Amino acid sequence: MITGAELEAAAADSAGGYVRPKRKPFDHKGEPCKNCGTPLEGWYCYSCGQNADTHHRSILHLIWEAIEGMFHLDGRLANTLPLMFFKPGKLAKDYMEGRIVRHVPPFRTFLVALLLFIFAAEHAIHGIRHEMELKEEREAAQLATPAGRKAKADEIRKEATSERADRLKGAAEERDAALKEEGADKARIATTYAERIKRYEARYADKMAQALALENNPNAAAEALAESKRKMSSAAQQVRDLKLDEAEVLPNGQQKLTGTTIDGVQVNVTVPGDVKGHKNFAKDASKGWLKENLAKAIENPDYYLLVLFGWAHRLAVLLLPITGLSLALVYLNKRQYFIYDHLLVATNLLSFSFLIYALCMVLPMSAWPTAFAIAGLWGPINLFQTMRGGYGSSIFGALLKTWIVWTIGVTSFGLLLLSLMVFTLSQM
Secondary structure (H helix, E strand, O other), X not given: OOOHXXXXXXXXXXXXXXXXXXXXXXXXOOOEOOOOOOEOOOOEOOXXXXXXXXXXXXXXXXXXXXXXXXXXXXXXXXXXXXXXXXXXXHHHHHHHOOOOXXXXXXXXXXXXXXXXXXXXXXXXHHHHHHHHHHHHHHHHHHOOOHHHHHHHHHHHHHHHHHHHHHHHHHHHHHHHHHHOOOOOOHHHHHHHHHHHHHHHHHHHHHHHHHHHHHHXXXXXXXHHHHHHHHHHHHHHHHHHOOOOOOOEEOOOOOXXXXXXXEOOEEEEEEEOOOOOOHHHHXXXXXXXXXXXXXXXXXXXXXXXXXXXXXXXXXXXXXXXXXXXXXXXXXXXXXXXXXXXXXXXXXXXXXXXXXXXXXXXXXXXXXHHHHHHHHHHHHHHHHHHHHHHXXXXXXXXXXXXXXXXXXXXXXXXXXXXXXXXXXXXXXXX
């Protein structure tokens, strides 16, 4: 008897004919196969299986065949994707129980989803950089007019006033809290408070002077554009100038490895006072490859991204065995499932994740917070549905296994990404 699922699969497969090019009638009957010489009866030789097509194609036809071959635009895709997104448990059960002809081969889906994810990530990063460049150009254009310079100067004054008020309030609250402590050293507290106030007032005065100079500078636009072009080089030089050879003990007991000033703000790199071996670390970091290669990456971000994405798809494939083994770990008690079954499920889970985040990254940046929030919630829900529908776990068991597998997956992705970034630095 033909089941409803088989009818759906047949209908979906026939729908694929609407997107595939129609094959012309076979008109080479009786001609010898070019491979084995057997007289042909149809498009495929019944002796060796070679296609009898002459493969003479137009450019457009070749492009279509390349796309069709990569994404396999037939009914199986239309049958697989809705299940992957909305009924992952049923899809996992179909694969594990051998109902595979109706679906796209899982590893092909995984590779295509990974490819789309890499493309989307590149698109998103280049989009962010392009937006930053446009913002800098708009700000420079604003500074080309007296009214624009005044508006920017007023903005700097407003921010400086607000920042000064917040810092003074915070310093006063910390001073008052310190004075209430038993045995407080009032003289030391007063000295520390006075030093902080002096530093905040000096920063406020510098900001106000910058605003006045900007408002009266007719060359502000040209200087802003020149500064934006030098920004990466300046940041790289700041990295090269970091001194990590000696640690300074701060009043709070922490050890300052280095410090620098960024946009007028002192930034310190510190470690807890009880950390040992910091001197060797500081010396190695200061004299080793890390600082120089980081500076090179800042100076030439395009090359860094090129190398990064060149290796990204290789390391991403490692998520497949990691996810498969994590599934095997939580289902050790179910002997009917083999590693192969867990790998099939892992390909579906990772394909879903790659596709949903790729979709988020091609959306306008204004939609990213909402889109990534939905994707972040949808991922564990999709995994939970897979545990329930594919493996038949109870609600509590599925929740626990979802937490374990999700934690392993997110941690592994973070470690692989960090390793990739450090490895890419070593290639600069």
